[in-house]
Amino acid sequence: MGQMVQSNGLGPRAIVVSGPAGCGKTTFARRLATVLGSAVLDLDDVTDALTEMLLLHFGSQADLDASEGGQWSTSLRNARYSCLLSTAAANLAVGCRVIVVAPFTQERNSVSKWEKVVNQLHACRRSSGSEGVALCYLDCPPDLLLERLVHRGASRDTRKFDNPERIRAASVQGRPVVSHIKIDAARAVDDQVREALMELGFYSNGGNSGLMGTQLC
Numbered sequence: 001m002g003q004m005v006q007s008n009g010l011g012p013r014a015i016v017v018s019g020p021a022g023c024g025k026t027t028f029a030r031r032l033a034t035v036l037g038s039a040v041l042d043l044d045d046v047t048d049a050l051t052e053m054l055l056l057h058f059g060s061q062a063d064l065d066a067s068e069g070g071q072w073s074t075s076l077r078n079a080r081y082s083c084l085l086s087t088a089a090a091n092l093a094v095g096c097r098v099i100v101v102a103p104f105t106q107e108r109n110s111v112s113k114w115e116k117v118v119n120q121l122h123a124c125r126r127s128s129g130s131e132g133v134a135l136c137y138l139d140c141p142p143d144l145l146l147e148r149l150v151h152r153g154a155s156r157d158t159r160k161f162d163n164p165e166r167i168r169a170a171s172v173q174g175r176p177v178v179s180h181i182k183i184d185a186a187r188a189v190d191d192q193v194r195e196a197l198m199e200l201g202f203y204s205n206g207g208n209s210g211l212m213g214t215q216l217c
Contacts, residue, residue, distance in 0.1 A: 015038070015099045017102075025138055109174065136196055
């Protein structure tokens with residue numbers, strides 16, 4: 001990929017990157033952010049230290065992004081996402097484009113919950129006609145998703161391997177019901193970013209839409 005894109009204020013101010021655990025959200029988001037000059041706000045980076053401390057003291061083995069689970073797990077999940085979105089809104093309020101990274105499993109599968117996300121990112125609403133919030137969903141083939149989870153070896157993934165079929169199902173059943181841009185997670189990262197830039201309106205198929213100061217190569 002080439003140099004930073006000059007977007008001249010066009011395109012979404014908030015890009016939400018969603019997908020199942022292990023699909024490559026963070027890798028994709030960081031590469032996209034390098035091109036756009038955006039801030040990357042990752043749920044794990046923003047909240048993991050506090051979350052791990054709470055889990056250590058109070059104990060829970062729940063999947064914090066699952067719809068099931070006890071009230072405590074639900075409250076903790078909601079607090080994590082609230083911290084992430086509040087941080088994103090604060091950056092948007094001072095004119096910083098943001099890329100927000102998290103599974104957003106519940107939000108991408110509910111129109112009303114997704115609307116709440118958009119409303120919390122109210123600082124990015126624009127009068128220019130460009131879309132304020134865009135959702136990019138990394139679509140990952142089931143077997144590749146399982147392979148990537150094994151490869152990254154994160155301790156938080158250990159319990160997932162008790163039920164590999166649930167991992168495979170998550171890559172198919174969790175596809176968004178709300179408007180989104182589907183990114184093929186099986187492609188090389190630079191190809192994913194090119195695809196996203198075109199779909200988001202930053203970059204034309206010919207390599208230069210006239211909106212950017214540089215070509216991507």
